[in-house]
Amino acid sequence: MNKQPTKGLLSxxxxxxxxxxxxxxxxQLYLGVLMLIMVVGVYAYSVQLNQGLAATGMNNIVSWGLYISNFTFLVGVAAAAVMLILPAYVFRDPHFHRVVIIGEGVAVGALVMCLSFILADLGGPHRAWHLMPVIGVFNWPSSILAWDVLVLNGYLLLNTLVPCYILYCHYNNRKADERKYRPFVFLSIFWAVSIHMVTAFLYQGLPARPFWNNPLMGPRFLASAFAAGPALITLVLAIIQTMTTFKIDPKLFNKLRLIIVVSAVINLLMLFSEIFKEFYTPTHHSLPAVYLFFGLEGHNALVPWIWTSISMNIIATVILALNPGKNNPKVLLPASVLLFVGIWIEKGIGLIVPGLIPSPMGEIVDYSPTWVEISISLGVLALGVFVVTWLIRPAIIIEQRYEEAASPTVREA
Amino acid sequence: MAGSNHEHKEIDKFIDRFLSRKSNRRSFLQGIAKTAVIGTALSAPGCSGDGILGIKEETALAWGEYFKGNYRLMTHTERNTTIQRLERLARLRDGVDVQISSRGPREQVLFGYAFNLTRCEGFMNCVAACEKENNMDRISKTQYIRTFELEHGKMSVEAGNGKYFHEVPVEGHFYMGVQCFHCENPPCVKACPTQATWQEKDGIVVVDYDWCIGCRYCLAACPYWGRRFNWNEPSVPKEELTRKQHYLGNRKRKKGVMEKCTFCIQRTREGRLPACAEACPTGSRVFGNLLDPKSEIRFVLENKKVFRMKEDLGTEPKYWYFID
Structure with a gap:
């Protein structure tokens, strides 16, 4: 094989x-636009640091808003990488194996966004070191939030180190040693499920909030994540397909489509089950659901959003299931966009805000984010897109070079 | 040759001593604090000369405050040090002299509260007294106590009016006050990721304002809406400031942290009534030691029909409602 000297980590x-x-x-223009959005976000954050969270639309009743909504949704996107890792490493599917690194890149980007959204939401971000084990006081195992800090950072570490090791080996034109990374791959599969279950438990474990205090939340988080995540990965792959010379087997898109359809159908089934429970015999605890779907006492800020979301969800699921274009990307890609956005609304703002309305004292208010909140959120999203781009671009170049050097004699399974 | 050998031995000794020194979290934090103070001193050499090393006293105090630990885990000396710093900072920054107490819970004391639904007429003197006593932010008009006006025949605050603004009492209505119920099984304490909120031995659920990171998970976890967040930098006019303070009570808060009713810890630990109970003109508010069989609160619990809010949640509030 290759005898050239090993190039170091720095190189x-x-x-x-x-x-x-x-x-x-x-x-370059694309990077410039992302930078611009981030700069606006940083400026908005400086305003928020200066004025306090009073600069947001949140208050003592709706105490979590756009930041925590986005955080919750993006944990799902991060967890969804497992839908590529599982077939790639466990079932040794060659199509998935070729793109698994892209899925991991998307997961890392999603996690960076999750942690940024949490930081943006903190009242005292400069005191965040109080959360760190050893130098701070970590309320573990009692606080589910402490668990969440642990699992999210652990997952970030796993999803950074394993791909970095493999890429570094391939960069040096060396086969990555499976015995070294396989245990971590298996760990990351369980870890992916845990990040989303723990995040669901964050809400599910609060009897104070009947809308969240629902045992279906964890499983439904996973189902919606395994629909929205692969939908996003499909879109990312389609972009890579058109923008680079990295060619992706059309069979892979069909396999992803099947994963999305199964997950989306399970998700809709569970949604239906929840809606049945809330509206067949409406109790006092159904008021948040009534607020979300129909509005309460003239407050109906979320009503158009949730119906848009449900329509998008159903239409996209039907299109992806029936596949009328016979895998024509012109049909599948818009359907993936529809599903992704639908789940984003439903699992973001449609889950967090009604959990807080009415307040435990029965008060009903509406919530609408301010420009500060919207700018910071857009900035964090731009950061995520930037991170994903900067991770995937070199990864594809390295993989392509490695494939060329290795073929036709050896190729990894 | 001999000299350099000697030097080597000295260095070895120094390294040995350094390595054998027991390092723990506390000394680590103190180390950082000292480094930060010295760092500030070096970076601002031209500062017009107050304090040692030419750093502004206020800056040094602020760094010391930033690196201090969780109040519950502090030693007696550490508590005194931070209180001295806070009192000095109040003088330097706001030009006021405050006395901050760190008085702990008394033995054989467990505080409880009872609210007389028959007597309350909704005057809200309690709300005003609370605002004054606890140095509540006047900008956001934060209040720990809410009173709800309910029609006869209803018995839930959800059905009541929490924003009434008219002459009281209104015929056919009664009034119900709510605040933090200091649960025996508090969901907020369980939720906090940094143990910045906890229950004291005398039953009071407190917040360490300087340890809270402002994630607001406790606010989401409370079924009684008993917690408040400082969305903006709180402000109290100098002349209206209550200067007798407690570290866990009515001392100055900052933006981005949680706060809540502390049963007026600065008063009740001195054997006085909470401001709300003292201010009530109708005598609807009963406060006392649940462990004292001769206390008024025990009389109420033993002789009146009492109930607690949302008992099905198992939070065990130490706040009862009763009817004459």
Missing amino acids: FLAQAIRWNMRGSVGY
Whole structure:
């Protein structure tokens, strides 16, 4: 095989950055736009730091808003990488194996966004060290939030280290040693489920909030994540397919479609079960659901959102299931967008805000985010897209070079 | 040659001593605090000369405050040090002299509260007294106590009016006050990721304002809406400030942290009534030691028909409602 000397970690990182800086005018423009959105976000955050969270639309009744909504949804996107990791490493599916690194890149980007949203939501971000084990006081195992800090950071570590190791080996034109990374891959499969279950338990464990205090929340989080996540990965793959020379087997898109359909159907089934419980015999505890779907006492800020979301969900699920275009991307890709956005609304703002309305004292208010909140949220999303781009671009270059060097003699399973 | 050998031995000794020194979290934090103070001193050499090393006293105090630990885990000396710093900062920043107490719970005391639904006429003197006593933010008009006006025939605050603004009492109505119920099984304490809120031995659920990171999970976990967040920098006019304070009670809060009713810890630990109970003109508010068989609160619990809010949640509030 190759006898060239091993290139160090520093050269690996420097080369990755160099690849990321280079690109067409369109690519530079794209980076510029992301930077601009991030700069606006940073400015909005400085306003929030200065004025306090009073700069947001939140208050003592709706005490969590856009930040925590986005956080909750994105934990699902991060967890969904497991839908590529599982077939790639456990069932050794060659199609999934080729793109698993892209799924892991999307997961890392999603986690960066999750942690940024949490930081944006904290009243005292500079005191966040109080949360760190050893130097702070960690309320573990009592607080589910402490568990969440643990699982999210652990998952970030797993999803960074394993792909980095594999890429670094391939960068040096060496086969990655499976015995070294396989245990971590298996760990990350269980870990992916745990990040989303723990995040669901965060809400599910509060009897004070009947809308959240629902044992179906954990499983439904997973089902919606395994629909929205692969839908996003389908879109990312489609972009890579058109923008780069990295070719993806059409069979993979069909396999992803099947995963999305199964998950989306289970998700809708559970949604129906929840709606039945709330509306067949409405009790006092159904008021948040009534607020969400129909509005209460003239407050109906979420009503148009939730019906849009449910329509998007159903239409997209039907299209993806029946597959009328016979895997035509012009049909599948818009359907994936529809499903992704539908679940985003339903699991973000449609889950967090009604959990807090009416207040435990029965008060009903509406919540609408301010420009500060919206700018910070857009900034964090731009950061996520940026991170995903900067992770995936060098990964694809390294993989392509490795494939060329390895073929036709050896190829990893 | 000999000299350098000697030097080597000295260095070895120093390293040995350094390595054998027991390092724990506390000394680590103190180390950081000292480094930060020195760092500030070095970075601001031209500061017009107050304090040692030419750093502003206020800056040094602020760094010391930033690196301090959780109040519950502090030693007696550490508590005194932070209180001295806070009192000095109040002088430097706001030009006021405050006395901050760190008085702990008394033996054989467990505080409880009872609210007389028959007597209350909704005057809200309690709300005003609470605001004054506890140095509540005047900008956001934060209040720990809410009173609800309910029609006869109803018995839930959800059905009541919490924003009444008219002459009271209104015919055919009664009044119900709510605040933190200091649950025996508090969901907020369980939720806090940093143990910045806990239950004291005398039953009071408190917040360490300087340890709270402002995630608001406790607010979501409370079934009684007993907690408040500082959305903005709170402000109290100097002349209206209550200067007798407690570290866990009515001392100055900052933006981005939780706060709540502490049964007026600064008063009740000195054997006085909470401000709300003292201010009530109708005598609807009964406060006392649940472990004292001769207390008024025990009389109420033993002789009146009492109930607690949302008992099905198992939070065991130490706040009862009763009817004459």
